[in-house]
Amino acid sequence: MSYETIQVKPLNPTIGAEIRGVDLTQDVSNRQFDEIHRAFTDHVVVFFKDQQPIPPEQQIKFARRFGDLHAHPAAPTHPEYPEIFVIHTHKDSKIANGNNWHSDVSCDEHPPLGTMLQLHMLPEGGGGDTLFASMYAAYDVLSPQMKAFLDPLEAVHESEHIYRGRYSDRGVDDRDKVYPSAVHPVVRTHPVSGRKALYVNGAFTTRIKGLKKPESDAILQFLVRHMAQERFQVRFKWETNDMAFWDNRAAQHLAMWDYWPNERKGHRVTIKGERPV
């Protein structure tokens, strides 16, 4: 399919495309927005190249065109812009965000539709790539019998084990906090593309409802290994001010933390999604 107002370069046939010809520091026209949305739907994750640092108001404004914004249940927010989640890893960091495969905040009742991350500072000496995997592709190659088995199942997603104390070194006191949990279908249908995607991940998904514990463990372990196959992935090597926009409904991602003690910094804005079906 052709694009008239942006340039779209697929990075492989399965997942990922670069977008050029749009300046995100400026307002995006309706036609450009439509084409960006189409590329996002078709490629699951898109990377905006050749960007300048986007002012927080402008990044928030652009994200709002896709839907209401999502407030992270645990992470500290930007002092002036609560919609901005500051991604910052440096020599004193004890954790890095998302260095295991996951779909963002899948423990929420209404997990994020998508996430936009612009990195303003990349680690000196390289590293800090992000890997994205298509959960359409992971679902498509399952046997018809396995699909029929998984299609009607639901899974429990929890976050207590992940978020409790996670941001204490950034001044978050979570003693009175209850972290979210939710039940979602193991296979979800994307509201725009209509395609089915695997929707369990090794970070938040704790069990499959209606199965015995050892069955649930075995199936989750299989699925978590299955979805991590290289053939479903794109590995993005960032350049300064690139902005990635991924579809949490159809992708999982993993942020490599292979650059300690170097610094990596950026702004993330997250768009609220619908209840998975």
Added chain:
Amino acid sequence: MTYETIEVRPVTPTIGAEIHGVKLSEPLGNQQFQEIHDALMQHQVIFFRDQEMTLDQHKDFGRRFGPLHIHPHAPGPEGHPEILRIHADENSKQVAGHRWHSDVSCDPEPPMGSILHLHTVPPTGGDTLFASMYAAYDALSEPMQAFLGTLTAIHDGTPNYQRRSKVAGKDDARAYPRSEHPVIRTHPVTGKKGIFVNPVFTQAIKDVPEEEGKAILEFLYEHNKKPEFVCRFSWAANSVAFWDNRCVQHLAMWDYFPQVRSGNRVTVSGDRPF
């Protein structure tokens, strides 16, 4: 179930019973035969004590339950092709069946049952463990039962028997039976469902990606041997065990090297699993 001509002492509520009050070396009356068959159907594996039998008497007992099966890998002694010698001693490099299995499940029509008579047993050790595949099936969740019910497995004797030949120092390029059986089979007599995959003969799940099949099989192998599905039988000289391969898997413990454990097995033919 009540028995009039034999005494039946269950080993566990799930699997296994000792049968008393019968001499297997003598022809069985019809009612006694029927009650032994009933006990086997109910308990899946039955045990007899203090039974002295000749090879012919052993075969005659087996034939009451059906035509005898000739093993594809181990030929019997002169004049007795239906007899499978079971023997381990200080020269043994391996023993038969030390991993969980259902006998010769690679056959298109695997054996209905096996009748093992041991005349020599080690002072201690050499137990056999039996696992109820009914109980293993019943313990699965409904979605898992339904899923497994859609699958077919590939069983092949070649890897197992060729490995055994190799350990025995024999060249063996023979092709052994290879068959497809449902992962969940229905017992032709009781109508109950049981799991029918085992780590000795089952190679793969048919028509699913390899890793998917492996994950399912690995899960089932761990599941099938849970202690709550299992009974463990300690032999004495002239004990007999008779197990129903259609709903039981077993494992022969080889913990008695260099001691001698020796006997004969008669195997009753079965039908195609469905």
